[in-house]
Amino acid sequence: MSDELDPEFEVDTSVIEVDTETLATIDGLSRIVDGINWFRAAGVPLIDTDYRVTEAYLAALGFSDLRVVAAEDREEIEQILSDRASCGDWGNAWNGAEEQVKSALAEEALEQLDAELIQVVVQQLGLRAHGAARTAANLVPVLQAPMQLLSDPDLASPADQASEDARDAACQALLVALSGVGPDHPLALKFRLFEAGRWPLGAIGGSFYVL
Numbered sequence: 001m002s003d004e005l006d007p008e009f010e011v012d013t014s015v016i017e018v019d020t021e022t023l024a025t026i027d028g029l030s031r032i033v034d035g036i037n038w039f040r041a042a043g044v045p046l047i048d049t050d051y052r053v054t055e056a057y058l059a060a061l062g063f064s065d066l067r068v069v070a071a072e073d074r075e076e077i078e079q080i081l082s083d084r085a086s087c088g089d090w091g092n093a094w095n096g097a098e099e100q101v102k103s104a105l106a107e108e109a110l111e112q113l114d115a116e117l118i119q120v121v122v123q124q125l126g127l128r129a130h131g132a133a134r135t136a137a138n139l140v141p142v143l144q145a146p147m148q149l150l151s152d153p154d155l156a157s158p159a160d161q162a163s164e165d166a167r168d169a170a171c172q173a174l175l176v177a178l179s180g181v182g183p184d185h186p187l188a189l190k191f192r193l194f195e196a197g198r199w200p201l202g203a204i205g206g207s208f209y210v211l
Contacts (some may be wrong), residue, residue, distance in 0.1 A: 012137035022113065022178065026121050029177045032195070033084045033129050033170045036177035039162060041197035042143065042211045046070045053192050054200065054210055060186035062095045063203070071201055071211040074142050077158050080201045080209050094203040101186055102172060106180045118178070126171045135161065142211070162199050162211075 007117040041050075044066070068149045071077050084095075109118055137143045137159035144159060175193040181189070193200045 025177050038133040039140050040169035042140045057189035066208040071209045088202045097129050105175050109175045121172045121176040126167045129170035130167035
């Protein structure tokens with residue numbers, strides 16, 4: 001293993017063949033993820049940069065007509081999560097477009113890198129991002145309030161869903177970095193919102209909500 005690689009992020013190069021440049025990319029992204037102050041801006045009014053990045057993300061997905069809206073309170077967050085759960089991954093046009101982009105990104109990464117390497121590094125980074133995000137979510141009051149609108153006990157709480165979304169965003173950001181698809185890729189733009197302490201919740205009707 002490279003001496004420069006984060007010792008907590010292990011890739012056994014005696015088992016998996018990986019070049020120095022790829023190791024550096026993995027290390028760089030893992031350090032970015034470790035440095036994120038997850039959800040630090042939750043509940044704070046959106047600033048111009050938040051709007052611009054969200055609009056760029058939506059435009060990259062083909063949904064420039066969606067209006068970017070700040071999620072204002074717990075009830076609104078719960079309603080958005082309820083809508084997400086009821087429509088499923090493919091029951092919403094925005095969700096469907098993002099899932100297609102994720103699939104294409106995974107295929108791009110697999111064309112360039114060993115599948116075992118991708119599995120190992122994505123799993124490790126995902127675990128680290130999820131743990132850090134969950135710890136942070138525990139400190140955000142609006143994510144800790146008891147669920148009242150959702151009657152299904154199997155639905156994730158706001159804190160759980162936020163940390164799961166953060167984990168997924170970090171994993172997708174790693175695939176973006178490894179694939180070299182560029183900073184204008186929609187999932188790279190979405191990750192920037194998490195870097196800024198935001199939580200992009202999803203689309204309902206003609207609006208896309210961000211906490």
